[in-house]
Amino acid sequence: MKKTLLTAAIAAAAFGFGVSAASADTLENVKKKGFVQCGVNGAGLLGFASQDTAGNWSGLDIDLCKAVAASVFGDATKVKYTPLSAKDRFPALQSGEIDLLARNTTWTISRDTQLGFNFRAVNYYDGQGFMAKKSLGVKSALELSGAAVCVQTGTTTELNLADYFKANKMDYKPVVFEKQEEVDAAYDAGRCDVYTTDQSGLYAIRLTLKQPDEHVILPEIISKEPLGPAVRQGDDKWFDIVSYAHYAMVTAEEFGITQANVDEMLTSENPDIKRFLGEEKDSTIGPDLGVDNKWAYNIIKAVGNYGESFERNVGEGSQLKISRGLNNLWSKGGLQYAPPIR
Amino acid sequence: MTSKNNDIAFVRSHMLAAEKPPRQEIGLAAWLSRNLFSGLFDTILTLVSLTLIVWTGAHLVNWLLVNAVWFGTDRTFCATVEQGGIQPNGWSGACWAFVGEKFSYFMVGAYPVHERWRPYLVFALFAATLAPLLMPRVPHKAANALLAFVIMPVISFFLLHGGVFGLMPVETSLWGGLLVTLIISYVGIVVSLPVGILLALGRRSQMAVIRTLCIAFIELIRGVPLITVLFLASYMLPLFLPPGTNIDKFLRAVIGVSMFASAYMAEVIRGGLQAIPKGQFEGADSLGLSYWQKMALIVMPQAIKLVIPGIVNTFIGMFKDTSLVSIISMYDLLGIVRASFADANWVSSVTPLTGLVFAGFVFWLFCFSMSRYSGFIERRLDTGHKR
Numbered sequence: 001m002k003k004t005l006l007t008a009a010i011a012a013a014a015f016g017f018g019v020s021a022a023s024a025d026t027l028e029n030v031k032k033k034g035f036v037q038c039g040v041n042g043a044g045l046l047g048f049a050s051q052d053t054a055g056n057w058s059g060l061d062i063d064l065c066k067a068v069a070a071s072v073f074g075d076a077t078k079v080k081y082t083p084l085s086a087k088d089r090f091p092a093l094q095s096g097e098i099d100l101l102a103r104n105t106t107w108t109i110s111r112d113t114q115l116g117f118n119f120r121a122v123n124y125y126d127g128q129g130f131m132a133k134k135s136l137g138v139k140s141a142l143e144l145s146g147a148a149v150c151v152q153t154g155t156t157t158e159l160n161l162a163d164y165f166k167a168n169k170m171d172y173k174p175v176v177f178e179k180q181e182e183v184d185a186a187y188d189a190g191r192c193d194v195y196t197t198d199q200s201g202l203y204a205i206r207l208t209l210k211q212p213d214e215h216v217i218l219p220e221i222i223s224k225e226p227l228g229p230a231v232r233q234g235d236d237k238w239f240d241i242v243s244y245a246h247y248a249m250v251t252a253e254e255f256g257i258t259q260a261n262v263d264e265m266l267t268s269e270n271p272d273i274k275r276f277l278g279e280e281k282d283s284t285i286g287p288d289l290g291v292d293n294k295w296a297y298n299i300i301k302a303v304g305n306y307g308e309s310f311e312r313n314v315g316e317g318s319q320l321k322i323s324r325g326l327n328n329l330w331s332k333g334g335l336q337y338a339p340p341i342r
Numbered sequence: 343m344t345s346k347n348n349d350i351a352f353v354r355s356h357m358l359a360a361e362k363p364p365r366q367e368i369g370l371a372a373w374l375s376r377n378l379f380s381g382l383f384d385t386i387l388t389l390v391s392l393t394l395i396v397w398t399g400a401h402l403v404n405w406l407l408v409n410a411v412w413f414g415t416d417r418t419f420c421a422t423v424e425q426g427g428i429q430p431n432g433w434s435g436a437c438w439a440f441v442g443e444k445f446s447y448f449m450v451g452a453y454p455v456h457e458r459w460r461p462y463l464v465f466a467l468f469a470a471t472l473a474p475l476l477m478p479r480v481p482h483k484a485a486n487a488l489l490a491f492v493i494m495p496v497i498s499f500f501l502l503h504g505g506v507f508g509l510m511p512v513e514t515s516l517w518g519g520l521l522v523t524l525i526i527s528y529v530g531i532v533v534s535l536p537v538g539i540l541l542a543l544g545r546r547s548q549m550a551v552i553r554t555l556c557i558a559f560i561e562l563i564r565g566v567p568l569i570t571v572l573f574l575a576s577y578m579l580p581l582f583l584p585p586g587t588n589i590d591k592f593l594r595a596v597i598g599v600s601m602f603a604s605a606y607m608a609e610v611i612r613g614g615l616q617a618i619p620k621g622q623f624e625g626a627d628s629l630g631l632s633y634w635q636k637m638a639l640i641v642m643p644q645a646i647k648l649v650i651p652g653i654v655n656t657f658i659g660m661f662k663d664t665s666l667v668s669i670i671s672m673y674d675l676l677g678i679v680r681a682s683f684a685d686a687n688w689v690s691s692v693t694p695l696t697g698l699v700f701a702g703f704v705f706w707l708f709c710f711s712m713s714r715y716s717g718f719i720e721r722r723l724d725t726g727h728k729r
Contacts, residue, residue, distance in 0.1 A: 041684075042668075042671045042673060042677075042681065043668070043677070043680060043681055043684070044680070044681035044682065044683065044684025044685070045684055046684045046685075046686055046689055047686060049684070050681070050682075050684040050685045050686065051447070051452060051681065051682075051685070052685060052687070053443060053444050053446065053447045054447075054455045055447065055451065055452030055453065055454070055455070055516065080513075080515075082515060082671070083515075083671050083673065083681075084671045085668065085669055085670070085671050087573075087669060088573075088576070088577060088669070088670055088671055091577045092577075092671075095577065181694070188691070204684075204689070207425070207689050207690070208689060208690060208691045208693075208694070209425075209691060210422075210424075210425075210434075210691055211424045211425070211431075212424065212425050212426070213424055214424075318686055319417070319426075319686045319689055320686070
């Protein structure tokens with residue numbers, strides 16, 4: 001928590017001094033320099049942002065950066081990535097060093113208000129979950145009474161854990177460590193029955209265990225961690241472009257438009273799809289947003305729809321094999337819901 | 343005193359050949375019994391330690407070499423069947439295939455692939471100019487120093503940064519890995535020694551303004567952690583500069599580290615200065631030498647020789663401290679190795695450990711070389727101070 005406070009203080013200071021540094025019209029600025037400067041997780045987060053040997057980035061957050069570039073320039077390669085640590089991500093956005101922050105950042109009210117950012121689209125609904133040994137035979141977190149729980153100390157995770165067990169009148173034995181590597185090792189060595197952290201993290205950690213199949217991730221999510229792109233307050237035009245880059249991907253999934261069939265879909269008779277892909281006569285959706293009318297087509301052509309991006313980076317098509325869960329479309333029991341594009 | 347007058351007295355006239363020491367006092371057996379098995383307690387200690395060494399050593403060799411995976415193209419080579427790979431269940435060993443695959447990334451970071459010959463050329467230039475400088479036998483030290491400390495860095499800068507002679511510009515944000523570690527520590531070392539000497543002299547100066555400024559600089563920089571210096575240099579500095587001025591973040595970090603190292607170096611050198619007897623200063627004065635002549639010819643050569651261990655200690659500390667730049671999102675060797683753990687292509691239970699072992703080995707290689715070289719120089723310069 002101390003670290004969080006420090007970050008907040010520095011970010012607040014940066015905000016105080018840095019308003020002049022941050023250009024008011026980000027879109028103009030981006031167009032002038034010819035690329036989007038995207039702040040990403042520099043330490044690497046499996047499935048969200050990582051670099052291959054040649055230095056190429058990939059991941060769910062990276063796809064969002066590419067989508068924004070495709071929307072603005074019609075070219076997903078016009079992105080430059082700024083690797084950021086958890087500490088320096090907010091000053092970097094505030095000082096105008098980056099145009100958008102897509103770094104698995106949780107949308108909270110204090111970041112929205114006090115730090116002066118804007119959040120709207122959520123490209124991954126995360127939350128704190130539990131991983132337990134299969135041999136325990138538990139099917140739900142409510143059966144965990146009396147368990148030894150491995151948790152990283154000094155995090156909100158630790159506080160959420162205490163609250164959850166107290167609220168459900170259950171006992172637990174916390175086994176706390178300072179560093180995540182230590183928690184991983186302790187859990188793998190069997191020093192505790194249950195591991196708790198953000199659910200996407202649990203899937204990544206499970207991959208590094210000695211016997212991944214011996215562990216099960218329980219369905220309960222005990223905290224809300226909506227992760228999404230953040231931009232500076234006071235530039236609504238740019239905010240819209242970033243938000244709708246994500247919404248276009250979600251909408252494409254609703255319409256069944258994929259990277260592979262987007263060209264065929266151009267000839268579709270469905271008025272919704274025609275409007276979405278910029279084929280409708282006299283439509284000014286793109287220009288009103290400040291981009292080309294084919295913006296949605298460009299996004300889908302470059303990164304595919306949300307479902308494709310999800311499966312490729314964190315879902316069944318990846319090593320993580322995370323189920324869609326909360327990140328499924330609203331029509332399929334999830335929370336991914338895009339406003340109508342019309 | 344043999345005398346023919348006295349035949350009874352017998353005095354041996356020549357020495358007997360020396361007998362060999364008793365068998366139990368020499369050789370391996372004697373050494374063993376004296377050092378390892380002299381008494382019950384020692385014997386127990388020896389046996390316990392030996393067991394521990396053999397046991398851990400065997401495991402280590404087994405893990406690092408015997409069970410290790412040397413070739414492979416993705417995570418399946420370093421994961422067990424249970425983990426979705428091809429190794430038998432229960433297997434654990436180093437995944438050198440991961441290090442092999444990522445080697446160029448560890449060396450130069452995200453530097454564009456077809457331009458990577460540039461940093462490699464810089465590594466070669468660096469070795470070629472520095473190696474002869476470090477060998478006492480090689481002549482033309484002054485020209486060599488000029489080459490290594492002025493010309494080589496300038497060439498390297500243009501080579502790495504590009505934008506001239508048709509070289510593609512490569513932003514510093516793409517630099518990474520060992521390249522960053524070496525650049526930051528090289529600049530830090532080259533800058534901190536002269537600046538440290540000046541600061542140390544300034545701190546002992548008779549001139550109040552200079553003395554105060556030097557003390558303020560040293561105490562201010564030494565009084566805050568390096569992380570704070572780096573954070574200030576990279577995020578607060580731009581806010582205080584006039585809008586529009588844009589100093590490269592990499593440059594800011596290099597300046598931050600150099601300032602920090604200089605402050606420490608100043609105190610090390612000052613320690614040496616204080617050990618020089620007053621007579622040396624007075625002797626130099628009585629010869630009519632100017633202040634700078636006195637310092638350059640009489641005092642500094644003696645003072646620096648005394649504090650070589652301290653100087654090298656500072657260098658080694660700084661070399662390792664460069665890992666802290668990952669806090670301001672620049673990825674040195676350690677940072678880039680850790681970032682690679684998130685590569686879905688290679689994630690497994692053994693890759694993190696292998697990566698860290700590799701990074702640790704590279705750091706050790708450099709630090710140990712520095713330490714050995716300083717030992718060599720100390721012995722070479724030894725003129726009676728050794729105790």
